[in-house]
Amino acid sequence: MSQPEQRDEVEMLSLMLLIRRFEERASQQYQAQKIGGFCHLYIGQEAVVCGTVAAVRPDDYLITAYRDHAHALARGTSANACMAELFGKATGCSRGLGGSMHYFDREHHMYGGHAIVAAHVPLAVGMAFASKYRNEDRVTLCFFGDGAINQGSFHEALNLAALYKLPVVFICENNLFAMGTSVERSTSLKEIVDRAEGYDIPGTVIDGMNFREVRNKLAEIVSSIRGDPHPAFAEVRTYRYRGHSMSDPASYRTKEQLEKYRLDDPITRLRAQLTREEKLTNERFDQMDKEAKETALASVKFAEESPDPPLENLYDYTYVGT
């Protein structure tokens, strides 16, 4: 398959808006106790996954950690299926059996939704191994947070990927905090990207608040891998506006830091770029935002009205037949 056509930037902005409005709605529903368990919001980081999907093919493998709502939405999972999953309903993207941290969507090549920090990084390497085994030119996109880089499985996975020259991009979404522990307090290296060098994997630093930079640099990385399978590492510097999860007031960081990143908001930034270039009017933006809000609101209604997974199917997903 050829390279993807450049995806329309206005559409990608619209996707970022949908993700943000969806998560704001999820946050509200969580507070209303309609959503159980843990709920980790991606607000502020939208350009990372949206810039990435804009740079790759829809059939490239994508796998991520537990902050995964945006990754499914960006891949094409409907807001309805995403919200219904949060509500634990049968119509959810994992039939209500996975929850916020375990979104899956085979049809859209979204391979989870993995909630043990860094445990999915070896999985990504295995998926890339399968591509190479079958002589396919798919690339695996493996997202994880800065908290993952000190887990053993991360290090084992990077070594294996480099050793076997597998087509995988390790995308570290560095939002500066692993739950409440800052990178300085967790990591011996000053620059996360330097981890890659230790495994002879090329590393790139990307401004994760800038959609265009994420897309352009990822497109470069992915195209270098396509014909010549090898791993690559991208440290994408970003910021989450909300706490680690809904129960976290984020008192470990300053208001000033949050404000600094809010001023650099990825949606505002792409909007300004497009407006300046006369590709987007205020009216169009307002319309897109209105639609995103409506879609998010409608997903709540859909989730509320959806049935629970049937009790009689409780044992249906433990084993499959042979």
Add this chain to the structure above:
Amino acid sequence: MREITYRQALNEALAEELERDPNVFLMGEEVAEYNGAYKVSQGLLERFGAKRIIDTPISENGFAGMGVGAAMVGLRPIIEFMTFSFSFVAFDQVVNNAPNMLTMSGGQFNIPITFRGPNGPAHQLGATHSHATECLYANVPGLKICTPATPRDAKGLLKTAIRDNNPVLVLEVELLYSSKGMVEEEDVELLIPLGEAEVKREGSDVTIICYAQTVPLALAAAKTLENEEEISAEVLDLRSIKPLDLDAILNSVSKTHRVVIVEQDRPFCGVGAEVSYRIQKEMFDGLDAPILRVAQEDVPMPYNERLEKAVLPSAEKLIAAVKKVCYA
């Protein structure tokens, strides 16, 4: 039928399944160029090439996880642990990723993976290398576990495990790799279903339930009991721990009314605890004596040979337990 070793039987199973399905590959430490730490994969690299017989660095979590990922997208990995004692380093992949994926994804991703290698105490390997892991893994929904004791079972169960669409653990026995037994000719497709126990010796006075390395032990004890005590012991080899063949167990016990379970794992929450619970639940009135268990002593494995012997189940301990339930 012909006589081959347990090791050769496993080797044939691997070769036949690699031959049959191009999506099958074998990955693990020393499986390729070294021909396997226990020579189970002897000759496979030469025959199938480095693409499908893959040496790994010592990174159990990493390559077990790779297997899970490859299985998510359609391959059928066979992951060898040099011993299941090392699988603890990959516990998160075996317990948290492989068996949970199907449920977590609402049925979208099954994981057709085989984890195999020697399991259970061997000889004087000390505490870290002597773990019998079956009771730990049997606690995990989504995993299947088989424990072959003969070359025939080793071949038939491993082939079935590789074809199964779920994660299956094939727990082999290091001490039996060189043991011999009769197996069908190579041109006969030998598939033994998971979850089917087998009566390895018929008897009428007592049922000895065993698996893996306690099977030869039980057969030897049964012979002694016949010759010296005139007790006729039926030896039932579970072959699979999960699914458990409860019907076969109840069939045998309804004939003998007395049970001793001899297991290679530890007593606390061991396999025998579950088996005896199920027997008393289903046929309390059919028992003529309390069920006894012979398991390891509940201590980390000592290196000293005499102490190790004292920790392990033995024919003497088994015979004493059988005599007790027979009030002999």
